[in-house]
Amino acid sequence: MTTIWGWGAQRRVDCDVRTPATPAELPRLIRREGTLGRGLGRSYGDAALNEGRRVIDMTRLDRYVSFDPQTGRLTCEAGVSLEAIIRDFAPRGWFPAITPGTKFVTIGGCIANDVHGKAHHAQGTFVTCVESMKVLVADGRIVTASRDQHADLFWASFGGMGLLGLIVEATIRLRRVETTYFKQKTIVAKDLEHMLDALAEHDATSPYSVAWLDPMATGAKLGKGVLTVGDHASLAELPAGLQAEPLRVFPPGKLVVPFQLPELTLNPLTMRVVNTVIEGVLRKGGAFNHAEGFFYPLDAIGDWNRGYGKRGFIQYQFVVPFDDGRAVLRRLLETIVSAGQLPFLNVLKRFGPANEAHLSFPMAGYTFAIDFPVRDGLTDLTGRLDGMVADAGGRIYLGKDSFLGAAPFKRMYRRLGEWLEVKRKWDPDGVFTSDLGRRLELC
Ligand SMILES: Cc1cc2nc3c(=O)[nH]c(=O)nc-3n(C[C@H](O)[C@H](O)[C@H](O)COP(=O)(O)OP(=O)(O)OC[C@H]3O[C@@H](n4cnc5c(N)ncnc54)[C@H](O)[C@@H]3O)c2cc1C
Structure with a gap:
């Protein structure tokens, strides 16, 4: 067990943390009694904690798969950080299209929280720059989710707090910039x-x-x-x-x-x-x-x-x-x-x-x-x-x-029932869990 915490460090918990170096290792690391993907741990509370259970640290899955310099379309593993994207692509005139107030976040974390930035009123959340993603779901398959393919899984993953599966890879669009x-x-x-x-x-x-x-x-x-x-x-x-x-x-x-x-x-x-x-x-x-x-x-x-x-x-x-x-x-x-x-x-x-x-x-x-x-x-x-x-x-x-608490949460998020249906469809036995998920009755 390894002791980990969220960015606010109010709770430190022991989790069974594994850090795979290749996507091929992921299926064997899933534990049916509770598994959670984790990025750079910039969520403040318990979203990326899974006390006493498996946590898969995705940060070594940080390879670029392809990049189109005409369109800015980038396919990368989910552990790639915005910091890396800026370091590698900004000198070529491409910047993350949507960014939160820290660049030390992974693509998987940006999807799971559907992050927003200072331009939300003009540009929306992270989903606006994501074309598709590959998700390792509870039955062991890696499925592609997009607006046209498994659209329920695609939409439920944004703000889905990692509770629908492991995001393995994503295709996102970068923004062309003349200057930084x-x-x-x-x-x-x-x-x-x-x-x-x-x-x-x-x-x-x-x-x-x-x-x-x-x-x-x-x-x-x-x-x-x-x-x-x-x-x-x-x-x-x-x-x-x-x-x-x-x-x-x-x-x-x-x-x-x-x-x-x-x-x-x-x-x-x-x-x-x-x-x-x-x-x-x-x-x-x-x-x-x-x-x-x-x-x-x-x-x-x-x-x-x-x-x-x-x-x-x-x-x-x-x-x-x-x-x-x-x-x-x-x-x-x-x-x-x-x-x-x-x-x-x-x-x-x-x-x-x-x-x-x-x-x-x-x-x-x-x-x-x-x-x-x-x-x-x-x-x-x-x-x-x-x-x-x-x-x-x-x-x-x-x-x-x-x-x-779970009661005020239900009052705040009116589409929770629809999300839970998607959770039951893709993860009927509740393989993907987290401390936040248990607290809010999401898993
Ligand atoms: C200084 C600071 C400023 C911030 N500013 C903003 C802001 O302006 N706007 C905003 O929206 N947020 C902001 N945040 C919050 C931050 O953007 C989010 O918490 C983001 O999700 C963190 O990404 P991460 O890689 O650290 O993920 P983690 O914190 O490690 O995990 C976050 C969630 O993503 C899930 N997850 C991570 N990777 C995967 C994966 N590969 N597959 C499945 N699930 C996964 C985890 O299970 C967890 O539920 C800020 C945070 C800090 C510390």
Whole structure:
């Protein structure tokens, strides 16, 4: 048994971890009493944990199978990371079409969580760039799933949390880019109404947008913060100094948090200092930013999750529909800032419409994600928020979730029944399991 954890490191569990080097090894590694695929472990909670049972670490299945330089169509094994794709293809003018806020994620993980990025309102979720995939299902077959072939398995796999089989290979489309730089603009908002107006206005014109709210602002200033909007910079738009190497790629940063910081380093004072620094950096953001700074600011510091201390941390991300969304969002933010917990990093965005995948998280509305170090009373807060989100017709993101119960989950994900039918069809004996799956009664 090997002890593993999610990115938030609130629970460490012993799992029977295997790390195959070739897809041919996979069928023999399936255990009927519970098996789960795992990528780079960037899900915050227990999505990639399977206590006491088999976990198949897919990260050595990281080969490219084929690439078409005319169309950007890439077929690769599911353990290929976005970091590798950027390193190998960005210098040739191709970038991942959809990317979350870290590049240290695998293609399998991006499918299982149907990840979204800063451009959801304009570009949708990860499924939009996936043409097909090969899945090792419970009866031992490797089947191809696409919009035309085994379409039920295809759609249920996006947001399916790895519970339908092992994703072995996928064909995805990369985005052609002239540069690895972004032109960006920041807008300082004085309160929530101002921020939401600015987000709505800029979503119509900017494909990428994301806001940071000051978690210490209350009362009339609640929702004050900085909105950053942007788009890929063309070669002609780049300043002369950057034109010499427009497709520059940087290696991963060398800065690493060396060990778990003691809990006493996290207190209202550090929260104030961290948030003041963030605000200063965001306000000063220049007109051009490299993709590393624009998409992946946190990737610059290795193992930054250790900074939250021994008890770990959670990220709580919800979406609430636009109808009555402003009032609901205000109530949720008031609950968060008055709860006596320590709210750290956060992100506010507008999502575009939901897609056809039964358990995909995004839906038209406001989404907010916020980190909390684990302290006494945190689950009381998340329980209260879960109820408010469900009452508003919203939902929370399973890729970040740690504590949601099966009952509120059922209220949030209305197409769960259809997903469970697909699960019963492809995995009738419940071979694919996870801690998250057991907690939410998905397996
Ligand atoms: C700093 C940071 C920023 C983030 N920003 C965003 C964001 O902006 N948007 C967003 O959507 N998410 C975001 N995330 C979450 C992250 O994108 C997802 O959790 C993603 O799924 C992690 O990929 P992974 O390879 O680490 O998968 P893991 O965390 O290892 O696994 C995630 C799920 O995928 C399944 N899985 C993995 N590989 C396979 C496979 N080959 N076959 C079957 N199932 C598999 C696992 O069973 C598990 O259910 C962020 C995470 C971090 C740490």
